[in-house]
Amino acid sequence: MKPINVGLLGIGTVGGGTWTVLSRNAEEIARRAGRPIRITAVADRDVALAQRVTGGAARITADAFELVRDPEIDVVVELIGGYGIAKDLVLTAIENGKHVVTANKALLAVHGKEIFAAAQAKGVTVAFEAAVAGGIPIIKALREGLSANRIEWVAGIINGTTNFILSEMRDKGLPFADVLKQAQALGYAEADPTFDIEGVDAAHKITLMSALAFGIPVQFDKAYVEGITKLEATDIKYAEQLGYRIKLLGIARRRQAGIELRVHPTLIPTKRLIANVEGAMNAVLVQADAVGSTLYYGKGAGAEPTASAVIADLVDITRLATAGAEHRVPHLAFQADQLVDLPILPIEEVQTAYYLRMRVEDKTGVLADITRILADGKISIDAMLQKEPGEGESQTDIILLTHLAIEGQVNAAIARIEGLATVVGKVTRIRLEELN
Amino acid sequence: MKPINVGLLGIGTVGGGTWTVLSRNAEEIARRAGRPIRITAVADRDVALAQRVTGGAARITADAFELVRDPEIDVVVELIGGYGIAKDLVLTAIENGKHVVTANKALLAVHGKEIFAAAQAKGVTVAFEAAVAGGIPIIKALREGLSANRIEWVAGIINGTTNFILSEMRDKGLPFADVLKQAQALGYAEADPTFDIEGVDAAHKITLMSALAFGIPVQFDKAYVEGITKLEATDIKYAEQLGYRIKLLGIARRRQAGIELRVHPTLIPTKRLIANVEGAMNAVLVQADAVGSTLYYGKGAGAEPTASAVIADLVDITRLATAGAEHRVPHLAFQADQLVDLPILPIEEVQTAYYLRMRVEDKTGVLADITRILADGKISIDAMLQKEPGEGESQTDIILLTHLAIEGQVNAAIARIEGLATVVGKVTRIRLEELN
Incomplete structure (x- = not known):
């Protein structure tokens, strides 16, 4: 079958790794994908570097916009990074009917709405396995x-x-x-x-x-x-x-x-x-x-682990290259018309457990004051660690682990605890998840 | 879009779990798959059980062969297990142009060659995520x-x-x-x-x-x-x-x-x-x-974890139901004409490290004899544990960990060690992998 022609934007660490792995495992990858996948064009400002890495086996250009418009290219791999030129390039590639593979988490997290909508309208795929956790699928x-x-x-x-x-x-x-x-x-x-x-x-x-x-x-x-x-x-x-x-x-x-x-x-x-x-x-x-x-x-990072994810996306796209858009796996797991706009909760409404560390005067009644404030805020205590004061010291650390509580209530309780005369300085607060 | 009609063979633990999860998460699954996936027919010898689980929401039959030939069914899910009737049913389903999803590792491991060849010839998919490690993808x-x-x-x-x-x-x-x-x-x-x-x-x-x-x-x-x-x-x-x-x-x-x-x-x-x-x-x-x-x-097991894998395969098949066979992910990861027949090595040729435990007389020279036998067999020692004899005992345990060695050579060395007058009984041998 006809090979898939890939245009590579950026041949730095991950781009170089992608070139290396695609070359080294070309046969193994074609056995899986059903046809060869080859990088036929590379755009990088450092033309000499690109020449060196590819050894003359791909067309090199310093003009990335020319590449994303090239009718010979089936899929564009964007490995430039950042929100600037990368965004224009990805949108231009989509506009020109190219599938896009990217490792650019910043671009998708910030401008994903616009990019996925453009891809949807154009019937092309934007794949981003490499954007999260390197080569872990x-x-x-x-x-x-x-x-x-x-x-x-x-x-x-x-x-x-x-x-x-x-x-x-x-x-x-x-x-x-x-x-x-x-x-x-x-x-x-x-x-x-x-x-x-x-x-x-x-x-x-x-x-x-x-x-x-x-x-x-x-x-x-x-x-x-x-x-x-x-x-x-x-x-x-x-x-x-x-x-x-x-x-x-x-x-x-x-x-x-x-x-x-x-x-x-x-x-x-x-x-x-x-x-x-x-x-x-x-x-x-x-x-x-x-x-x-x-x-x-x-x-989660590195040239070849990230390349592994980029190429897995290329293989997926290759398998589907000529199938209709309705047969593809949706970019965002759910069909484009099936996204729902659940609210993202502000951090004050988050519910989690807490680790609280405070420095206190080693006096009777201190702990009673603290636990009463927590109880008033409906915050219950799961575990406690109280250290003996050091030799000649009058202060000590108390560490409390709470059960699940609402962050806003915990913050309010902390403010009251910090107001106690027997509590020295600020309370250190770290969130805790049992993950069960 | 037109729903996908699934025929379920066997509504025991995993079949029941599949029914439950498909019902409970119907909306979520359709949002991903792009169309509803519904079990429209169930075959089970226990018709009363099938009635109870489905509550009349699917056609029930005791005749599984009738189900796999039903022209209304798009995909057959085989959850009967074993090599007997399950094999005939899967092959008949394939012959009738149905895609097949199965959790039957025994069937595929033993008769996979024949089943995958039949599916390939017929242009249908045999998917088996549920056959290995339950719901882990x-x-x-x-x-x-x-x-x-x-x-x-x-x-x-x-x-x-x-x-x-x-x-x-x-x-x-x-x-x-x-x-x-x-x-x-x-x-x-x-x-x-x-x-x-x-x-x-x-x-x-x-x-x-x-x-x-x-x-x-x-x-x-x-x-x-x-x-x-x-x-x-x-x-x-x-x-x-x-x-x-x-x-x-x-x-x-x-x-x-x-x-x-x-x-x-x-x-x-x-x-x-x-x-x-x-x-x-x-x-x-x-x-x-x-x-x-x-x-x-x-x-790795259980009704709903296994159902999770069965349904993931159903969603994959749904997405591709009407695309040509060449656009599908191959059953066995590699294209059907790209399998290679690498030899499976006999266990004597396997290379791994070993844990060896032996009971020995607590006498000087014992360890020297043992280590010489290992050295003769080109087996090198990575670690050793020698216990003091118990109170009033004249025998003790020696535990050796070897570096990588060929199993046949280790077995030969063990036979020689067991022949030593100072070694009591058999040597316990367990393989060891560093996994790095």
């Missing part, structure tokens, strides 16, 4: 593997940089800033790590997964995003003593009133498999009504 | 999610009964026979548990996965199958002391000379995520060249 699992289920929630360790930092902080008892420097030296964190450590990257990914899980539009602007920069080694240590690990989780949960969509550091029980995902690895846990819990684990 | 991952990769090996905990028994043996230090009785009382093991505890069920499943992973025909007759019935609690304890857990693994590995296809109790490092899969849960670890290691975890 989690998009396919949510979109197809779990299609029988009403999905209840998705919780994922979906940013390798922050998971590496948290693993190191726990292992070595070091503060955030030191481990970040080390992660940068090792190449696990970028020179400007803001998107990773502030949780933005994870929020892009959980936003995409929320659309697939619940059949809602992509709406990054309503996600609650909190990174790991303020996390203290002390809390990692106390959590450990209570049987928990702290992970940066992306969480999307269906509630009666709407959808919770949030990224923040989270205590999870050490006995859960996902709590033991260490280093730069990724894992996504999905709770669904028929199948129960399923977990998907693997490398 | 591992068939889809191997067939589609990892299609960019050259898959190196697949190792899975794919039988919940045996994993439950092994977890209990380890937790409580009890012997196999006691735990089996308890598992039967709890409903985790059947009255006749032979297929599970002798490894046959796991072998059916790993046989199917080997076909998907490597593009080879389904050939259960060449699998090596060893169950857990001879496993002693002592070895579970020693393994733990050495940093390993014992799991019943199904393993399919690509080697230069051919494919290893085997099921047996296996030591795996406790630090691996898969070693921590406990109770009746399932997990499959896949090593592939581009993506590296990925793990898939969830419930």
Whole structure:
């Protein structure tokens, strides 16, 4: 059968990996896809790099817009990243009737509504397995593997940089800033790590997964995003003593009133498999009504793991290249006319459990005051850890784990606790999920 | 769009679960599939049961052959099980141009060649997500999610009964026979548990996965199958002391000379995520060249988890129901004319590491004799555990872990060791995989 001609936008790390894997496994891939898949044109500003990687086996251009209009190209793979030119290129490719494969989570999380609508109107596919959790086929699992289920929630360790930092902080008892420097030296964190450590990257990914899980539009602007920069080694240590690990989780949960969509550091029980995902690895846990819990684990980044996802999408598109649009798997798991606009809940309405750490004067009645405030707010206590004051100290730490509570009520209770004369400074509050 | 009409063969546990989930999530499923999926006819010998479950909402018949020939039926779901009548029904359904969804691992592992060839000739799909690891979408991952990769090996905990028994043996230090009785009382093991505890069920499943992973025909007759019935609690304890857990693994590995296809109790490092899969849960670890290691975890059995997989296949078929055969995902991941007949290696040629336990007289020179025999056989030692003799005893246990070795050579060395005057009785040999 006629080969599928792919136009590649950007031949950096992931683009280079895609070229390498498609070349190395060409025969194996054609045996699966039913026809050869070949990159026939590459657009990159660094023409010399593109020449070097492709060794003259593809047409090279510095003009990406020319490529996405090329009538010889069947599918465009966008690996440029960012919201700027990448958006114009993807929309132009769609307008020219090309299927699009992209690893660009930022673009889809922010501009997905517009892009998916354009693809729908044009009858082409926008596939994005590579945008979430690298080579782990989690998009396919949510979109197809779990299609029988009403999905209840998705919780994922979906940013390798922050998971590496948290693993190191726990292992070595070091503060955030030191481990970040080390992660940068090792190449696990970028020179400007803001998107990773502030949780933005994870929020892009959980936003995409929320659309697939619940059949809602992509709406990054309503996600609650909190990174790991303020996390203290002390809390990692106390959590450990209570049987928990702290992970940066992306969480999307269906509630009666709407959808919770949030990224923040989270205590999870050490006995859960996902709590033991260490280093730069990724894992996504999905709770669904028929199948129960399923977990998907693997490398969340890197040239070849990401290329694995890009090429899986190319194989899917190749199998369907000439079938009518109605036979395709919908981009967002649900048919385009079947999305529903469930509200995304503000963070104050989120319901979760909490870890609260406070510094108190070691006096009788302190604990009674604190527990009364919590009881007034209908917040019940699941576990408590009270340390003896250090030699010659008059203050000590109290750590409380609560049962499920509404965030707004917890915040109100914290304000009252901080007002007590016997409580020193601020209360540290970290969310906790049992994930069962 | 026109609904898809499903004919259900067998409304027992999984059939009942499929009915329940399709009814409960009808709207959610139609939003994904693009049209309603409904069971319009059910065949079961227990007509009264079928009436009760369906409440009159489907046509009931005791004649399954009539159902698979019914021109109103688009897809047949086979949940009868076994190799007998199920085979005739599946072949008759195919002959009548029906797509088939089945959870019947035994049927496909043993008669897959004939069934897939018939489906290919007729241009229909045989889908079997439910045949391996319940609702975990591992068939889809191997067939589609990892299609960019050259898959190196697949190792899975794919039988919940045996994993439950092994977890209990380890937790409580009890012997196999006691735990089996308890598992039967709890409903985790059947009255006749032979297929599970002798490894046959796991072998059916790993046989199917080997076909998907490597593009080879389904050939259960060449699998090596060893169950857990001879496993002693002592070895579970020693393994733990050495940093390993014992799991019943199904393993399919690509080697230069051919494919290893085997099921047996296996030591795996406790630090691996898969070693921590406990109770009746399932997990499959896949090593592939581009993506590296990925793990898939969830419930491997039960009415609704299995129904989740059956319905996912129905949704896939619905999406493609009217597209040409060339646009479909191939049953066995690779195109039907692209299967290659790599040899399945006999167990003597398998390469793995080994745990060896032997009872020896506590005399000088014993260890030297044993290690010399291993060195002669080019078997190198990775770790050793020698226990002090008990009070008043003259014998003790030696446990050796080897590096990778060829099974035939290990067996020859064991025979020589058992011939030593200072070695008492048989050497216990359990295979070990580092899974890295």
